[in-house]
Amino acid sequence: MLRSYLPVLVFTGIGALVGSAFALLNGIVGRKSIRARGAKTEPYECGLPSEVSRTFRFGVSFYMIAMLFILFDIEVVFLYPVGVIMNAADSVFVLVEVGVFVALLLVALIYVWRRGALDWR
């Protein structure tokens, strides 16, 4: 029944309300008299002049992890429906299919591992 999803709407409403309340509360209740300027408006740095631009570069390791995540999370996504019917189906055929599927992904994991993609650099 679609109506049993109604609490989701209530919870998302409350979540948005509380979230924006916390984001805005400071501006309504907090101190306003002092204007921030000079060194106060610079991002945190250990005494060095801050050299920040909005075009950060970040390491390729993050991309690697993101790609592996997509690969293995899809494995989980595919396994969930099979997992739900596993007990009810009670068939060796389903079991063997799951086994083959997982074995293929384990081979992929071993390959990635051997190539050193899992080592953080």
Add this chain to the structure above:
Amino acid sequence: MITPVAEVGYAEATWILIAKSIVIFLGVFLIVPVLTVVERKLIGRFQHRYGPNRVGPVGMMQPLADILKLVGKQVFRPDAAVPLLYAIGPALVIFSGITTIAILPFGDVKDGVGFYGIDVSIGVLYFFAFGSLAFYGLLLSGWSSGSKYSFLGAMRSAAQLISYEVSMGLALLGAVMMAGSLSLVSIVEAQGEIWYVVPQFVGFLIFMIAGFAETNRAPFDLPEADAELVQGYQTEYGGSRFASFLLAEYLEMFVVSGIAAAFFLGGWMGPGPGWLDPIWMVTKIMALIFVFIWIRATLPRLRYDQLMSLGWKVLLPLATLNILVTAVLVVVT
């Protein structure tokens, strides 16, 4: 062939649905400030000091004082920050924490009222979907702060969250296979004979370890490792926006403990009459949160490459083997 034990998708009258969501939200929302002070007192006791004991009786008014102080702060944003995203980041993190409460079951259907936010056929997938939204919040706030430390912290938490998300999903799959349902209420009711912590002990361990990493708690608090990154993605935040990260952390801890209690510790089940059910559930959640705090007081922080290899090289193969073994056992028996 097993028959479904619970009627998934049961819906009460509209006003009851709305009222019970608000009651559940308020209940959890009022527990969170208590958790903050309990954690600080426990950590204090672990370290042979008192912890907060000045504000109110035995320091229990401390969260109120903290909130009042944080709300009274000046609004501040560094020049390099992107204003809109800088404001949206923390709000998203709270949003994700609050919406995931809906899935926690505090009891089954009694007198026509289900003691849970939602009990639908997608079940635990709802938790993964809304829980992952926090990831956007962290990344946005880290990136839009325009600070090196924030950005590094955000990238770290991004890589950490997605690495442990996989093991977390696989750890729950074992219990899903045994219960034959994704609905948390059905899973709890399927544990009438034996709690899944016994047959699924490996899954329970993996889920808890991944849970520590997902909530950015010690020993996996790398994104906010004070010694290297100041405060990670929260570095440039202050006032009520800083408080929202704190609030979200405790909400997430509560939800992860709740999921673990429902999947592995028999949820609301316990001796006594039916009206004790929600109390049993909250007791189990509290026990798991105590474990979170205990671990924080016990273990030192990991190095980042150790964290990544633990996630990919230990937990992921272990979780995969666990579901293979579970699948064989489920079909054979």
